[in-house]
Amino acid sequence: MTSSTFKVSGLRAGILGKEIVKGIDLEIHSGQVHAIMGPNGSGKSTLSHVLMGRPGYEVISGSATIDGIELLGMPIWQRAQAGLFIALQYPIEVPGVSLENALGEAFAARGQDRSMVYEKVLAEAKRLDFDEKFLSRSLNVDLSGGEKKRNETLQLGVLEPKFAILDEIDSGLDIDALRDVSRRIEAATTEFSLGVLAITHYSRLLKELKPDVIHVMAGGKIIDTGGPELADKLEKTGYSAYGLKDEEPIVI
């Protein structure tokens, strides 16, 4: 598999005219896991939504490319087709639209055989211990928090994007679900060379999903970058080492 690069340069963005992301640079290669950690209100989630193109989020300046192709001017679905995926912190319920139907349309839209979807969905559901009864139901409707995150991960496994943004995928997960989800994503980094941008508040996600690079984000900027050892440091000292306050504990 050829190696790809997801590159974010000088990205400034916000909501309702308020600048929240104040100049971010990232370079992620296929198979790599980058984690962005930071206290609440540091702009982590805004960064993820701006990259995917969620309505209401505005780009002020900068660029985001996959293999040199600019994403920021594209409609959301074209960014997805260019290889970007987002696992949402709060997956959205879509009444009357089943998982299989949605993924079938996603396959068809990029010229893949939609008859392949069912088998792939079944295989992923098994790996994630996701109950088959949910597959024909409306997307995310009546799913628990943990089931929703398994569902996000299942879609990631079926769609095989080049890069995935995980927006606090570990929030609301019990120990079992956290293990299943993080193992599946870790495996994807080798199986289809998935590059990962994991946005998280806690280091517990990074026990199974092994980060190559850790960034600390605060005030809309990356204030520190290092190897996996940075997570250990944060676990011990919290964000206070950076002179930051955070009411929530970093480790549960």
Added chain:
Amino acid sequence: MNSNKGVFTPEQAEGLPGPKWLKTARLAAAQRFSKAQLPSEAEEVWRYSRIDELDLDKFHPFQVNVSSQAAIPDQLNSLLNSFSQNSGFLLFHNGQLVKKNLSQIAQDKQVKIGSVQETRDGIFDSVPLIQDAFADLSIAFLLDAAVIEIPTGVSLEDPIVILHLVDEPNVAVFPRTVIRAGQGSSVRVIDHLTSTNVEALVCSVSELDVDEAANLTYLFNQDLGPKVWQLGYQSSQVGKDASFESFTTFLGGDYARMRTDSRLVGQGGSVKLLAAYYGDGSQVHDFRTLQEHSAPKTTSELLFKGAVQGKARSVYSGLIKVDNGASGTNAFQTNRNLVLSEGAHAYSVPNLEIDENEVSCSHASAVGPIDKDHLYYLESRGIPTEVAERLIVLGFFEDILSRNASSQLQDWLRESIAKKLNAGFKIIADLENKPEGLKVGSEI
């Protein structure tokens, strides 16, 4: 509304064929109609309607030729083929019964289906009906009615199917369905109205009497042409421990209205009132509902879901009424509307009137465009905007269609809704030369 009543005079009504009791009832109704005040949009129950535009001068009752054998149009026969799995059927052409059949099983169980011509006086008296000008008009010019009687304890596996075709220009047709579900009986009835591209007036009435512990499912499907006016009325009365389910679908018509009244008169009765509607062009779909709880421990659930596109309008106005003494009532009312174009509008007015303390009632209504979050989610999976919008609209309807008790109707409705949606996409794309698809309308 033009106050002229056109050719709908007592003299005309008197000329219609039928047994003596029916002729007497017609004449009395025609005389009442001749003196009645026609409704106007100034009245609350006709607010947002188009009743002021109705011009009775344009229409005439169907002229029956009693001497010749009525031929069955091909369109009715092919429609019947799509409902081939039935316990019996009645075919009506411009309001006249042209063919009926009852399966051997149903005959053996003493089920009766027939025309009003063959039945007895008093058949209309079991369910309370509103008295207004159109109620009188419907009786005065009633040609035939589908009368279905299910004896005590009888249950039928396959539905009884009533098919109406209207194809005479400027005809006024008065379809009437009378169902008496006897104690402990169980039956499904499909009532399907269709027309060619004629201008016509269709005033339909459904009288549904659900006796103690009976179970009636009534599926009313309106697929009339774009120039037809429909004024519909459905009244049901639900007895002790009985259950009634109504599923109304409006896809056709120019101005089409349905008043749905359901009365729970026996302890432990339950009612589900469901409807799906989808208007485009300049269609107006107008719904008025009443859930009346007159007995204790009764339950009613109402879910009406619809969409408007182009310059279409929809109206929903509903009332939950809990009478004194109906303690332990559970009543729910939900109306949801998708507005798919800037020029389309949906009005939704839910109401509660409660004269009893120990009750649990709720109502909810929503009017709005396609949810931007739904769109974001599907697009983030690589689904193009237009495809995602289509999925969301079909999903909106799937939510209710999956509750329709006939799989034949479910398939037909899915297909019809998809066709309407595709036509909408095409028109908008043509108009604005914007291939990305539906423009999402403004919220009301």
